Amino acid sequence: MVEFHSTDVSPWQSTDVGTPIVKGGARKADGSCLEVYAGGLDIGTREDQFHFVYQTLGGDASVTARVDQVVWEPGGKLGVMLREDLTPGARQVSMLLLNQPAGVKYSFARRETAGALTKPAKNSTELATPPNAWCRVERKGGDLIGSWSADGTTWTELSRVTLAMPESVLCGIAATSRDTTGAYLSLQGKLCDLSTSGGQVGPRFRRGDVDATGSLDISDAVGILSYLFQGTGTPACLEAADTDNNGEVDITDAVNNLGYQFLGQAPPEAPGPTSCGEDPKAPFLGCNQPCP
Ligand SMILES: [Ca+2]
Ligand SMILES: [Ca+2]
Helix, strand or coil, X not given: CCCCCCCCCCCCEEEEECCXXXXXXXXXECCCEEEEEECCCECCCCCCEEEEEEEEEEEEEEEEEEEEEEECCCCCEEEEEEXXXXXXXXXXXXXXXXXXXXXXXEEEEEECCCCCCXXXXXXXXXXXXXXXXXXXXXXXXXXXXXXXXXXXXXCEEEEEEECCCCCEEEEEEEEECCCCCCCCCCEEEEEEEEEEEEEECCCCECCCCCCCCCCCCHHHHHHHHHHHHCCCCCCCCHHHHCCCCCCCCCHHHHHHHHHHHHHCCCCCCCCCCCCCECCCCCCCCCCCCCCC
């Protein structure tokens, strides 16, 4: 098996959905491209099992990518997806390249109800020919639309579905090796010319809860101090460490965090300390472990 070393892919986040026996990953390549590595049973049936490299976007969101190259097994799938959440049975609409014996096709797939079977995919009659294979999934009002292009300029709509998704959705790259027999099959692909549109929406977090345990205690203040003075690495939720939400983490944040907990002083800025929400004010410092 190939060993794949993931790197920081911000502003994207990279995660397995479901629990593939081959762990997936992602890394940046050639400046603006992303390489993705995936195992997973499938994107389909009642639960998806795949690797997802995504951003949280609001409103009329879209994600576009060109599949530059892909090494995969028959049945493998690689493309773009708009998804409600990270649970395996989440509602989703995908525009994927599908590796079939007759050639690689574009494939529009969707799960319209959480936990339900995906609808039969609609495949293109045309072949997809990386590196000249673009795919896009976009939301326009209540419609979710899958399109493909062989040159990045002329687009063909393959299909669309009307589906009421939440304001904030996950948009990104989806890949599954289609390892249906537990043979440790993997897929490795490279995607370039990535673009997204839509409102920038950050993950939901609880300000002050630096270690993302769900509540504030002394370990959160200690987390800020260790991060600042002992080089212990980025806390689970860095934005949550910015207690006064002034865009930087410094000792004042640790003092304020302690002051709230032990001296009855003012609580951390919103969202928090009891509610979970999005960052109301830029900059967003990142949060690797948002609250549910
Ligand atoms: Ca905590
Ligand atoms: Ca601060």
